[in-house]
Amino acid sequence: MGLFSLVTGWPGPSGFGSASTAEQVTDGVDAAHLTAIITGGASGIGAETARVFALRGAHVIIAARNMEAANNVKELLVKSNPKAHVDVLQLDLSSLKSVRAFADKFISMNLPLNILINNAGVMFCPYQLSEDGIEMQFATNHLGHFSLTNLLLEKMKETSRSTGIEGRIVNLSSIAHLHTYEEGILFDKLNDRRGYSDKKAYGQSKLANILHANELSRRLKEEGANITANSVHPGLIMTNLMRHSFLLMRILKVFTCIFWKNVPQGAATTCYVALHPTLKGVTGKYFLDCNEEKPSALAREETLAKKLWDFSENLVKSAK
Numbered sequence: 001m002g003l004f005s006l007v008t009g010w011p012g013p014s015g016f017g018s019a020s021t022a023e024q025v026t027d028g029v030d031a032a033h034l035t036a037i038i039t040g041g042a043s044g045i046g047a048e049t050a051r052v053f054a055l056r057g058a059h060v061i062i063a064a065r066n067m068e069a070a071n072n073v074k075e076l077l078v079k080s081n082p083k084a085h086v087d088v089l090q091l092d093l094s095s096l097k098s099v100r101a102f103a104d105k106f107i108s109m110n111l112p113l114n115i116l117i118n119n120a121g122v123m124f125c126p127y128q129l130s131e132d133g134i135e136m137q138f139a140t141n142h143l144g145h146f147s148l149t150n151l152l153l154e155k156m157k158e159t160s161r162s163t164g165i166e167g168r169i170v171n172l173s174s175i176a177h178l179h180t181y182e183e184g185i186l187f188d189k190l191n192d193r194r195g196y197s198d199k200k201a202y203g204q205s206k207l208a209n210i211l212h213a214n215e216l217s218r219r220l221k222e223e224g225a226n227i228t229a230n231s232v233h234p235g236l237i238m239t240n241l242m243r244h245s246f247l248l249m250r251i252l253k254v255f256t257c258i259f260w261k262n263v264p265q266g267a268a269t270t271c272y273v274a275l276h277p278t279l280k281g282v283t284g285k286y287f288l289d290c291n292e293e294k295p296s297a298l299a300r301e302e303t304l305a306k307k308l309w310d311f312s313e314n315l316v317k318s319a320k
């Protein structure tokens with residue numbers, strides 16, 4: 001998939017490309033037997049992913065920090081599709097306490113869990129520490145999702161064992177994983193204020209999303225669990241994500257408009273990887289425009305992925 005496909009929407013080997021929408025890539029998919037959690041499902045790509053999952057019959061749990069926005073999305077989804085099965089649960093990924101409370105609440109609901117979409121994210125925030133004392137983009141985009149996934153993994157394993165249906169975990173990464181700090185992940189100075197770059201910190205967190213999916217995939221394979229873990233770049237889409245760089249992005253869009261997608265196209269790769277039957281058993285891969293792609297060399301480093309896993313585990317433990 002090169003520049004030509006990106007600009008023209010010409011389909012790649014999967015039969016889909018940059019112009020494909022989430023509805024198109026899930027055409028004919030029956031998700032009526034599936035339950036999915038979508039973090040950040042109250043806006044942008046997550047809200048469209050929730051809409052299309054519900055359209056295909058899945059029971060969707062929108063995990064959101066802004067309950068008002070999430071309830072509005074739920075209302076809209078049910079209005080446009082009275083059969084939509086949507087619930088809303090509170091989750092603030094920048095707080096490990098909130099992540100634990102969300103997981104406890106979900107587990108107490110006694111529902112199955114087939115699909116976890118780690119979608120929520122923040123981009124280019126000014127330097128800030130989370131309530132656990134961790135750099136905010138890393139805390140929200142990576143660590144919150146790392147902890148959430150671990151807390152829900154047993155439920156996903158139970159579900160796949162009892163139903164025989166493959167579980168799927170999808171991490172929303174970004175092409176921005178290419179633009180990170182030189183070391184990839186700043187293990188020794190994650191919270192260093194002086195060296196902070198809002199762009200590189202975002203790239204670091206998006207690199208972490210790929211490394212997390214890869215190491216998780218390796219562990220699940222080793223255990224023989226019937227669950228896949230992959231990461232995606234959704235494309236360039238004008239959403240609330242740009243709130244800290246609105247002017248910059250608007251200007252950029254003027255010069256690069258041919259590379260941008262709309263939101264239904266932006267949700268396509270997530271929906272393809274989470275729901276498409278041809279991806280059965282495909283794990284530890286990175287997708288862009290609904291086709292497998294090679295991420296950066298750092299993102300492919302197994303030792304870095306293992307190091308990040310241990311580092312993240314220690315951060316979660318020390319925040320308790």
Ligand SMILES: NC(=O)c1ccc[n+]([C@@H]2O[C@H](COP(=O)([O-])OP(=O)(O)OC[C@H]3O[C@@H](n4cnc5c(N)ncnc54)[C@H](OP(=O)(O)O)[C@@H]3O)[C@@H](O)[C@H]2O)c1
Nearest residue numbers: 040043044045066092093094120121174236237239240241
């Ligand atoms: N748009 C793009 O061009 C693009 C490109 C590459 C990758 N991505 C990735 O795609 C994903 C979705 O982004 P989007 O473009 O759809 O942006 P968006 O519309 O801003 O959606 C992000 C969602 O994440 C939620 N969120 C942020 N911080 C949170 C927290 N601490 N706890 C819980 N939820 C939180 C936001 O909720 P609030 O409304 O409360 O903030 C929002 O609902 C992100 O991971 C992003 O990095 C997007």
